[in-house]
Amino acid sequence: MENPVIIQGGMGAAVSNWRLAKEVSLNGQLGVISGTAMDIILVRRLQEGDEGGHMRRALAAFPxxxxxxxxxxxxxxxxxxxxxxxxxxxxMFSMEPPVELLELTVAANFVEVFLAKEGHEGVVGINLLEKIQLPNLASLYGAMLGGVDYVIMGAGIPREIPGILDKFSRGEDASMKINVEGAKVDDSFVMNFSPSALFGSDLPMLSRPKFLAIISSNVLATTMVKKATGKVDGLVIEYPSAGGHNAPPRGGMKLDESGEPIYGDKDRIDLEKIKGLSVPFWLAGGYEKYEKLKEAFSMGAVGVQVGTAFAFCRESGLDEKLRNAILRFGKFEVKTDPLASPTGFPFKVLRVLDTLSELSEYLARPRICNLGYLRTLFRKEDGTVGYRCPAEPVKAYIAKGGPVEETEGRKCLCNGLLANIGHASEYMNGYIEKPLVTAGSYFELIKEYISRGEYNFGASDVIETILGEREPGTVG
Known part of the structure; x- marks a missing residue:
């Protein structure tokens, strides 16, 4: 299997859906689905009537x-x-999730991979976040049941994942250490997953997918390649200009005049040292044009990872009305918000200009934590695990021992990301969750499409433009 030149970013939740991944794969590159919140996404697709019957068709193929x-x-x-x-x-996921939730999570990730791979021989990957640990074992197993070719992970140090892939490929049980805030030296918080206990002993043989780690520093790159529990097949070098979550500045959180994190010398990546690790690597964060691809090649990369341009193409999972409104209005900017994400990681937020401000609209939202994917696990006084989110009601967060200052400026990414893809929660009081769109700092390619009035560009247009096979902004 040759290394792909272009990796399509794994943008959650389900912006990188099966349709987008399939289209990218059909065009000879690595199509990637997001594995974030696939359990609730499958449920909502089914509840909305499963247009086209795709969910039920994929479930009919579930082993x-x-x-x-x-x-x-x-x-x-x-x-x-x-x-x-x-x-x-x-x-919500916990350290001891109910059987039905594990089954649902396995099936949901199988469904998305199955549909992305259906009817062709191209390669498909899944993107998961180390920061969202609790569903990951079930998600990985479901993706492997679907025949996923690559697993791509960042937002933390996914050192245990390569060994877990090895175990699942052999039909073995797997476990993973869980990060718990306030854990003591002698504490052991571990998540276990047993395929045979869940589905019986007659398990299908599974291929071990390649594993790519998303890293933002030389230290993390070396740690992953030399100290992971199994083989790391490559690295995605992600710069702070990339969309979604970014790594915090290594020199401490300092903000510029506009309130964005300042990245300095400690955040620079020495690509010569990366090359010394003898694994293929891709560059991510502003590499959406042919000139940038050539630049990446000149620095020793085998290719690039691109997210934002794919997020706004017609095959993505972004709600069509939302996508069209953003592209046709055309006045937007991306800001790195150091507080928005409950994870504590800086998060890129796309703001549409000359409209009702994002802040004033968001302040109308009642604080509620009803999905819980980004909750922090913490050690309670009795040694058990508790769950809290700085975007939940302030009194509830404080009651769980959380500092009040951590609640300031936090936004519910879980509900915002589901609203982005047309699955907004609507409550009895009439409130409907608002979208919270993310994008990378550089979106010149999108601007070129907009400037020519070409709003309905596709994944193939993006790929051919990056590869230099088509003039920027001309849609075939």
Missing amino acids: FQECAEKIIEKFYVEGGIESGKEYARIP
Whole structure:
């Protein structure tokens, strides 16, 4: 399997959906699905009537049909739920998740990979966040059941993941240490996953996907290549200009006049040292044009990872009305918000200019934590694990021992990202969750499409432009 030149970014939640990944793969590059929150996304697609029957078709191919049938029976609504009716709730992940949630998570990730790979021989990857640890074992197993070719992970130090992939490929159980705030030296917080306990002993043989680590420093690159529990097949070098979550500045959080984090000398990556690790690497963060691809090649990279241009193409999971409104209005900027994400990582937020300010609109939202993917795990006084999120109601966060200052400026990414893809929660009081769109700092390619009035560009247009096979901004 040759290294792809272009890796399509794994943008959650389901902006990098199966349709986008499939289209990129059909064009000879690495199409990537986001594995973030796939359990609730599958549920909401089924509740909305499963237009086209894609979810049910993929579930019909799931190796464990009793599980698939239970999911369809519980969540599928023919014709879709009535407008104004709330979506079904599913449990939040915990250290001991219910069997039904594990089954749902495995099946959901299988479904997305299966659909992305259906009907062709191209390669497909899945992007997961180390920061969202609790669903990852079930997500990885489901993706491997679907035949995923690459696993790409960042937002932390995913040192244990390569060894977990090895174990799942052999049909073995796997475990993973869980980060718990306030844990003591002799504490052991571990998440376990047993495929045989969940689905029985008659398990299918699985291929071990390649593993790529997303890194933002030489120290992390060396740690992953030399100290991971299994083989690291490559690195994605992500600069602070990339969209979504960014690594915090290594010199401490200092802000410029506009309130954005300042990255300095300690954040610079020595690519000569990266080359010395003898693994292929890709560059990410502003590499969306042919000139930047050539620059990446000149620095020793085998290719580039591109997110933002793919996020706004017609195959992405971004809600069509939202996408069209942003592109046709055309006045937007991207700011790195050091407070928005409950993870504590800086997060890129796209702001549409000359409209109701993002802040004033967001302040109308009642604080609620009903999805919980970005909750922090903390050690309670009795040695058990608690769960809190700085975007939840302030009194609840303080009651759980969280400092009040950590609640300031926090936004509910979970609900915002689901609203981005047309799955906004609507509550009994009439409030509907608002989108919270992310993008990279550099979006010249998108601006070129907009300047020519070409709003309906596709993944193939982006790929051919990056490869230098098409003039920028001309849509085929």
